[in-house]
Amino acid sequence: MDMKRDYYEDIRLLDSGPQVFWLAVLLAALAAFPLVADSYQIYTVNLIAIHVIVALGLNLLVGYTGQISLGHAGFFAIGAYATLALMLNAHLPFIVALPLAGFISAAFGFLLGLPALRLEGPYLAIATLGFGLTITQILGRLDVFGGHMGLQAPPLELFGLKVTSDAGRYAVIMPICVIMTWGLRNLTKTRVGRAFVAVRDSDIAAECIGVNLTYYKTLAFAVSAFFTGIGGGLMAFVLGFISPHTFNVMVSIMFLAMVVVGGLGSILGSVMGAVLITWLQLELARIGELPLVGPVLTELSNQVFTLSGLPNVQYVVFGLIMVLIIIFEPLGLYGFWIRTKIYWRTWPF
Amino acid sequence: MKKILWLMVLVFSLALAGASGAAEVQGVTDTTIKIGQWGPQTGPAALWGAVARGTGVYFDLINSEGGINGRKIKYFLRDDGYNPNRTKAIAKELYEQEKIWGFACGVGTSPGMAVMPYIIKNNIPWVGMATGSPHWAYPPKKSIFAVYPLxxxxxxxxxxxxxxxxxxxxxxxxxxxxxxxxxxxxxxxxxxxxxxxxxxxxxxxxxxxxxxxxxxxxxxxxxxxxxxxxxxxxxxxxxxxxxxxxxxxxxxxxxxxxxxxxxxxxxxxxxxxxxxxxxFAELPDSKAPLMVKYRNAQKKFAPKERWGVFFYAGFGFVEPMVEGIKRAGKDLSVDNFVKAMQSLKNFQGIMGPITYGPERRQGLKKVxxxxxxxxxxxxxxxxxxxxxxxxxxxxxxxx
Amino acid sequence: MLGQLITSGIAIGATYALMALAMVIIYKTSEVLNFAQGDMAMLSAFVAYMCLSTYGLGFAMSFTLALAFAFALGAFLEFAFLRRAKEPNVLGLIIITLGLEMMLYGLASWRWGSDQKDFPFPVSDFDVYQLGGDVVISQLNLVTLGVACALMILLFVFFRYTKVGVAMKATQQNQQAARLMGIRVGRIMMLTWGMSSVVGACAAFLIASTDTLDPNLMWTPQLKGFSAAVLGGMTSLVGAVLGGFILGVVENLFGGYVSVEFKAVVAFAVIVLILCVKPSGLFAKHYVRKV
Known part of the structure; x- marks a missing residue:
């Protein structure tokens, strides 16, 4: 059933009937979600949706094209600041400012793609890391962007409607997230997507069969930066306030963790990675209050560790989860998913 | 007939008063007040997190003395790791799911700024953020009271x-x-x-x-x-x-x-x-009676904590809040609390003289x-x- | 001022060089970028601190114990986590080291809290020698320089002339072939991690004595060490040390004469420029994979 018989089957967006059905169910569930959830849950899902967009963009670069980036917080910051600056200073409406910010971010992505033509591995990692650090440094210096004071997001207005609640923001963010996921799936199915994969597998071989390396490597950076920039623009509104501090190195590293833990070169993986990491970041903070674990941890803190340092358990657990996932499944959560699927499909064999 | 009518009116108004008096204010019952705080307990800024733990000990002290106007404080401390995304999630979680009444302190300018619009929108009392940034009190916001000198x-x-x-x-x-x-x-x-x-x-x-x-x-x-x-x-x-x-x-x-x-x-x-x-507060070895009392509270409730400035600042930053709650009396609606806070003139605990007014939200202006x-x-x-x-x-x- | 800036740059560069050496050792054998390097070192520094302050042991005893701990920690992490990875890819291994970094950070903060501590050290940073004019260098700086250079020479000799060192190089070039030649790849890896952890711990002791000891101690030095290693070429020991010195001096000169605000990021600009000319760093041979 996974056999592809001709080219058109390969480039089809959706493979099978059940897939269409489940997709419809998912979309319906996403549409119904704000009606049943409370505002805190919607806020969490908004954050997740933004991280999904970023993880998709980064996965395109890391998983599909085989380039590493430790500087995506830089693009995230560019997207966020550009959106707000265009709205506050140029008085553009949100619907124009957001894509424009995406394109500004993409332009920076193109620039960062240039050294990537010659660099790989740790060398590229350092170049991108430096990019991320430099961007926040420069943003903190420029008074147009509020300097180190940060910027307050203006009220979000769409087609004359004021968006003030989390459900309202959800109504803006979730469709964008869905459209971008769809767009990325589309992209990976085309010549461009296959060229990216060819570059990843062997850039020299790819060049030999006629893939223009300069074009595709910089394009991968640009598209990835575009996604991240859009994510940043939306983030500015979910948070309501941004400062250079919001976009530190740790953010870049978390993005990379989402992609790798979720599964390299897989859209479903990016989504799963973004969901898991975001959720862990928010929920692990309360690990000391869990019914059974909490008292044990408290007692342990009293005996061996310190009570005031107890919340740091979240880092230990977080790190452990990341390590275990990669140890047991190099393809990350996506690998688990594939294996489960195969297990049930071939059951009882 | 007239008597019965009066009686009915009386019963009716009592019922109304009962309904509006107790149930209306979120996070407050006759015996408890729920107060929350975020503060970095982990990450690079964790050394300021002592503020939030100090507040916890101060509330323990107040509860051991019978609470404020007969109400015990239920305190919620959440770690945000100095990450504004998480701070905002915490504020929402505390206000919407734990149904707290107000926020105390909170460390950090960026985290505070990420939360402020939400707090203004929902008109939540917030007193004593542990940073001397001018954003909180200028321009004045109804339910937000700053303590830390600018x-x-x-x-x-x-x-x-x-x-x-x-x-x-x-x-x-x-x-x-x-x-x-x-x-x-x-x-x-x-x-x-x-x-x-x-x-x-x-x-x-x-x-x-x-x-x-x-x-x-x-x-x-x-x-x-x-x-x-x-x-x-x-x-x-x-x-x-x-x-x-x-x-x-x-x-x-x-x-x-x-x-x-x-x-x-x-x-x-x-x-x-x-x-x-x-x-902004008395020196650690000060012999002022309040300082002695607080130090004893620390020895009793959190013997392993270090008696550092930021730890007892966690006491000091909420002193005006506690005083405000005390002065507001039984009715802890936000309006009433704000009115009570505005009546604070040269109030002094372990920090300098704190004054609020209708247009003044910066409490302490002296060091x-x-x-x-x-x-x-x-x-x-x-x-x-x-x-x-x-x-x-x-x-x-x-x- | 020029002389002092260069001297201070070399002094701080020596600490970067030590971290760079630690990263290069692991990269040389396994091509893993170890993001846990800094926090392994930080934990070792805390162990030394605990021996000194809590148990009141002497300097020699405490540092020996802490270095032994560092070796054991490195070997353990390799054995328990990295070796367990199934069909690892490079990014997966990086994420494992990131995960380890978080675990170590969490454990250290849980055990010792976030308050700054003073790290006692037998050599003073305040006793200085005049180098002519008003240029000074402290005893501690000289020790740091000495340790960095000595370790570099030691490691260089080790990799070039000892059997184990050659085996390590062989492991990097082709694990499969190395195994067939009778090299116990697993054991070599463990040893590498242990050695690297010890070098990192040395760096942490020296850095903690001028800085203050807290769980965030090694994050910046690690990034700087990483940059220095990349500048030098990631596989070259001499390159790593020279990379550290270059980085330290460039930063200080830029900070002194142009802008202290952008001092922290100028290093990256320099590195990117250099890499554009020499894509594999200053001192490593650039080799292109075959198709």
Whole structure:
């Protein structure tokens, strides 16, 4: 059933009937979600949706094209600041400012793609890391962007409607997230997507069969930066306030963790990675209050560790989860998913 | 007939009053008040997290004395790791799911700024954020009450002291390159400008930096005879060490965030000696009755905590909030609480005099200066030298 | 001022060089970028601190114990986590080291809290020697320089002339072939991690004595060490040390004469420029994979 018989089957967006059905169910569930959830849950899902967009963009670069980036917080910051600056200073409406910010971010992505033509591995990692650090440094210096004071997001207005609640923001963010996921799936199915994969597998071989390396490597950076920039623009509104501090190195590293833990070169993986990491970041903070674990941890803190340092358990657990996932499944959560699927499909064999 | 009618009206209005009086205010019952706080317990800013734990001990103390107007405080402390995404999630979770009444303190400008619109929108009481940024009180917001003296004011006081009392001629400013450091810088520049002077050098430092030789050389080359610092304890320690090595000996002055004199003396290996610094609360070894009482509370409820400035600042920052709740009486609606808070005039606990008014939301506007002097004590039969603060001035403010 | 800036740059560069050496050792054998390097070192520094302050042991004893701990920690992490990875890819291994970094950070903060501590050290940073003019260098700086250079020479000799060192190089070039030649790849890896952890711990002791000891101690030095290693070429020991010195001096000169605000990021600009000319760093041979 996974056999592809001709080219058109390969480039089809959706493979099978059940897939269409489940997709419809998912979309319906996403549409119904704000009606049943409370505002805190919607806020969490908004954050997740933004991280999904970023993880998709980064996965395109890391998983599909085989380039590493430790500087995506830089693009995230560019997207966020550009959106707000265009709205506050140029008085553009949100619907124009957001894509424009995406394109500004993409332009920076193109620039960062240039050294990537010659660099790989740790060398590229350092170049991108430096990019991320430099961007926040420069943003903190420029008074147009509020300097180190940060910027307050203006009220979000769409087609004359004021968006003030989390459900309202959800109504803006979730469709964008869905459209971008769809767009990325589309992209990976085309010549461009296959060229990216060819570059990843062997850039020299790819060049030999006629893939223009300069074009595709910089394009991968640009598209990835575009996604991240859009994510940043939306983030500015979910948070309501941004400062250079919001976009530190740790953010870049978390993005990379989402992609790798979720599964390299897989859209479903990016989504799963973004969901898991975001959720862990928010929920692990309360690990000391869990019914059974909490008292044990408290007692342990009293005996061996310190009570005031107890919340740091979240880092230990977080790190452990990341390590275990990669140890047991190099393809990350996506690998688990594939294996489960195969297990049930071939059951009882 | 008339009597029955009156009776009915009476019953009806009583029922109405009962319904509106008790059930209307979120997070308050006849026996409890729910109060929440976020603070970095993990990550690079975790050293300020002591504020949030101090508040917890203060509430324990109040509860052990029977609570406020018969209501015990139920306290929720959440770690945000100084990450604004998480701070906002915490604020929502506490207000919408735990149904708290109000927020106490909260560390950090960025986290606070991410939460402020939400707090204004929902009209949640929030008192005593642990940062001296002017965003909270200017312009005034109905339910938000700041305590921490503004960084610019404090810098202005330190600068004036250096020029007038110490007779220094050239002042340099060494600051963390963000909202916090630049706030201090603005105050120093303001004071100098008033006298037609300028800074001899203003030297920013990035949060991650560990090598400060070029910073020190800049100040040395400018010939500054007094340096005011607005940095993290880590950078204060490194800059003093580097200066000692490079033979640069100006008069050092420091911001109140560095007022934990015993700690600073220890981590600078004694170089903190002679430092003049601002204070927003009594010195750690103060004999003021409230300080003694709080220290005993710490020994009782959190014996392993260090009696540092930021720990007991967690007591001080919420003192006005507790006083406000006390004055508001049984009816803890936000309007009533705000009215009670506005009646605070020169209220003093372990911090300086705190005043609020209809248009005034910045409670404390004064600091006092102290100087670090060495002292000796005997611990386990060994003589050790530690740093302690010596008061130089009374509470002073800016006109 | 120029002389002092260069001297201070070399002094701080020596600490970067030590971290760079630690990263290069692991990269040389396994091509893993170890993001846990800094926090392994930080934990070792805390162990030394605990021996010194809590148990009141002497300097020699404490540092020996802490270095032994560092070796054991490195070997353990390799054995328990990295070796367990199934069909690892490079990114997966990086994420494992990131995960380890978080675990170590969490454990250290849980055990010792976030308050700064003073790290006692037998050599003073305040006793200085005049180098002519008003240029000074402290005893501690000289020790750091000495340790960095000595370790570099030691490691260089080790990799070039000892059997184990050659085996390590062989492991990097082709694990499969190395195994067939009778090299116990697993054991070699463990040893590499242990050695690297010890070098990192040395760096942490020296850095903690001028800085203050807290769980965030090694994050910046690690990034700087990483940059220095990349600048030098990631596989070259001499390159790593020279990279550290270059980085330290460039930063200080830029901070002294141009802008202290952008001092922290100028290093990256320099590195990117250099890499554009020499894509594999200054001192490593650039080799292109075959198709």
């Amino acid at each position: 960084y610019p004011d404090e810098a202005q006081i330190l600068t004036a002291y250096a020029l007038d009392t110490l007779g220094k001629k050239k002042i340099a400013f060494f600051y963390q390159n963000d909202d916090y450091g630049k706030g201090g810088l603005a105050g120093a520049v303001r004071e100098l400008k008033k006298r037609g002077m300028t800074l001899a050098a203003d030297v920013p430092v990035e949060v991650g930096e560990t090598d400060l030789a070029s910073h020190v050389l800049k100040m040395k080359k400018a010939g500054a005879d007094c340096v005011i610092m607005w940095v993290y304890p880590k950078h204060a320690a490194i800059v003093l060490g580097t200066s000692a090595k490079l033979g640069y000996k100006p008069q050092w002055m420091a911001c109140s965030t560095l007022s934990d004199v015993a700690l600073m003396f220890k981590i600078t290996k004694g170089l903190w000696n002679g430092m003049i610094f601002g204070n 006092f200066l102290a100087k670090c002097v060495p002292a000796t004590a005997e611990v386990n039969g060994k003589k050790i030298t530690y740093g302690k603060g010596q008061r130089l001035s009374d509470w002073m403010g800016v006109e």
